[in-house]
Amino acid sequence: MKDIPVHQLIERSSSGLEISYFTLGDRPKEKEPLGAHRDDHYLFFLVEAGSASLMIDFHEIRFSEGSLYYILPGQVHHRIRNEVAGGWFVALDTQHIPPGYRAVFENQLLLQQPCQLSNCELNQYQQLLHLISEKHAESTQNPFYAPVLQSLLQSFTGMVAANFSKVHNPEMQLSRPGQISLMFKKLLMEQVRVIKSPSAYAALLNVSETYLNEVLKKTTGFPVSYWITQEVMLEAKRLLFYSDLNVKEIAHTLGYDDHTYFSRLFKKSAAVTPLTFRDNSRK
Known part of the structure; x- marks a missing residue:
């Protein structure tokens, strides 16, 4: 292996969301790569029953019943064992996570540790994730499909951010490169x-x-230029979804005088034009 593989969510989901429920005894599909890799998106896990382990950047993270956890884009990880766990898996594009919540997830000087939920909190997450899964499975032609799903995802990520804003572990300080990142x-x-x-x-x-x-x-x-482009595209997607600015106005808002160059950059990153992204996300 010449380099650590990077899994891109757009290859599996055009909506920027992948959600699934796994039961005790489930094993990964044979085609699923199990080796160490990075993702260009967030991963969230809710363990309802049993236990599991992941290796995150050379640290083994153990999960028990009622554990909540997330993996950041770019963190190297691989599964150690999960055949005896049951719960929820959510893969989520950064565009679905408001900046304030991202600040909680990303601006920690410590390697994130699992958050142990109370029975009441666990029940709330279970109900919300069931609802998200059901809404995600509905036809995209349903009225207000996108904004309703987006609201549910913001509720979910907001709850996770609230839980993790209270979690601290002083034993795992980041290295100097980690702090600079x-x-x-x-x-x-x-x-x-x-x-x-x-x-x-x-x-x-x-x-x-x-x-x-x-x-x-x-x-x-990833290099510096990749993250700059990713952040620009994230802002562009938010403006395309939430505002009525045209593409030229969005380009100027984001600091691009040449809106045609901006459009090419967007298509290269998102695999669709800005207008197509707006049309698809607002259906």
Whole structure:
């Protein structure tokens, strides 16, 4: 293996959501890759029964009944065992997670640890995930399909963010590269509309562009330019979905004078044009 594989959600789901329920004794499908890999999206797990283990960036994370957990985009992970667990699996594109919730998930100096839920909290998650699964399975032609599903997903991620904002584990401090990665991501979320240059972000962090690229590749598998593009596209998707700005206005809002270049960039990243994305997401 020349490099760690990266799994892209768009290859499996055009909606940016994949949700499934697994029962005790379930085994992965034969075609499912089990080796170490990264994802370009978030993963959420709710273990209702039994136990399981994952290896996250060289740390074994154990899950017991009533555990809630998430994996960040770019974190290297692989399954150790899950044949004796039952619960929910959610793969979610970053576009579905509001910035405030992302700040909870991404701006931690510690490797995230499972959150143990109370019986009341577990019951709330179970009901919400059942509803999300049912709504996701409905026809996209149903009135308000997209906004209703988006509201449910924001409720889910908001509940997860609230739980994890209370979780701390001082034993697993990030390395210096990990800290720089976090600082870069925080800067990126704040400045992406006005700063697109990798060298500018490196200067703000008081490191060289070469070193920042090395750090990002080591900790996430992607260079600085990839994350800048991803954050721009995320903002573009939000504006296409939530606002009535036209493509030219959105391009200018995001700092692009040439809206045709912006459209090409969007299509390269999302595999559809901005207008097609808007039409599909609002059905």
